[in-house]
Amino acid sequence: MLTTHRLAVLRAVVEAGSISAAARNLSYSAATISQHMAALARETGLTLLEKDGRGVAPTAAALQLAEEAGPLLADLGRLERTVADLRAGQAERLAIACFASAAERLIPEVVRAVRADRPNITVEVSLNEPVDGRGRRRPDLDIRTEPVGGAGIRLDGYRRHDLLTEELLVVLPADHPLAGARSIPLGRLRTEPWIDHDIYDSPVGQIIQNACGAAGFAPRHVARLDDHHAALSLVDAGIGITVLPRLAAVALPATVVARPLTDPVVGRRVVLHARRHPHRDPLVAAAAAHLRRAADRWRRDVTPDFPAAGGDG
Secondary structure (H helix, E strand, O other), rough: OOOOHHHHHHHHHHEEEEEEHHHHHHHOHHHHHHHHHHHHHHHHHOOOOEEEEEEEEEEEHHHHHHHHHHHHHHHHHHHHHHHHHHHOOOOOOEEEEEEHHHHHHHHHHHHHHHHHHHOEEEEEEOOOOOOOOOOOOOOOOOOOOEEEEOOOOOOEEEEEEEEEEEEEEEEEEEEOOOOOOOOOOHHOOOOOEEEEOOOOHHHHHHHHHHHHOOOOOOOOOEEOOOOOOHHHHHOOOOOOOEEEEOOOOOOOOOOEEEEEEEOOOOOOEEEEEEEEOOHHHHHHHHHHHHHHHHHHHHHHHHHHOOOOOOOEE
């Protein structure tokens, strides 16, 4: 049986680059770190450290073991928090996984409504784009993006609800030659410097790439980021243009404008997957209803011309 604490020490050594640096970071002595590494080597039957000049360095086996231990240690940390909550009598949790703009625009209303019914609940919100479940609870509500014309995805153990369909907008500096247009054909952007806010190629990025392909070009990226706020700051600096879903294109600086795209119109479908759970169905169903109302309000107030979302299943 491996000792998880020693695996954590191994990760600290790998991340710090040396035993002495890991000792400083963990407030241990170097001798204590060495003892943990020797004990872990005995537990695993692996050589974890090898001489490197005047010191030692992790072996390839140690590097792989440290990497594979990451998700385990993250999940263990979550379990320890659950135990602490159980001791404190505050164990009820609602886990929501979503993309960044949904977290900003839709989730606050859900959290407020759920906590009004259950004042002692803790709502955990994590980003699922890029997808990485490390250290995260299995979500009760999982909010995802799909292409408008694509087949709807269904997740095992979840009920699917179509929340809304919204257009994507081009965001460009207010002094750009195209800024005065009511809408902009996508093909007019083929020679523009593009700022990509989706470096990990999540569904929105794929929707944009496919739309550009349909318009006969590939975007010429001058910068790629994983945050739409940072992308907006580059547009504000006059570096290029970006394309954002309407959920993300709110509260824009006065120095930039957002315009609808045509030829083709580019859109996405926002979908909720609500977990089926015999003991948590009332909580999950109530939270899903709050989220659907928030999405309906957003669609009614901000995107009145886009088609309404479908039903559920």
